[in-house]
Amino acid sequence: QVQLEESGGGLVQAGGSLRLSCAASGSIPSINVMGWYRQAPGKQRELVAVITSGDSTNYADSVKGRFTISRDNAKNTVYLQMNSLKPEDTAVYYCLLKVFGPDYWGQGTQVTVSS
Secondary structure, eight states: OOOOEOOOOOETTTTTEEEEEEEEEEESSSEEEEEEEEEOOOOOOOEEEEEEEEEEEEEOOOTTTTTEEEEETTTEEEEEOOOOGGGGOEEEEEEEEESSEEEEEEEOEEEEOOO
16 A cells, blocks of 8 residues: 655765655655664664654764755655765665554665775
8 A cells, every 4th residue: 555665775985975765655644754764784773864744853873964854745755865975874775654553664775885
């Protein structure tokens, strides 16, 4: 019923930038939270950034000042602008949609930052 379609991952050099996009489709409540998590091999999935339908945001300390999350409520789309990328940002990035009920996850998109 609900699907999340991600795009924008890839390979960049340290100091470069990428922009991730995630479009949600289906029956989606107007009040919700969307965001991004990431997971490196052998590590726990961790919060990167989240944004509410009222545009309140929260960021992991490791990305503050470098990443910016935004959304288009009419399109149910969330974006993650990633600047000043570091090798430690390398991970699979997952889109999240949280509603009053189940959570929905995207399939993940690989971000690799080379030295």
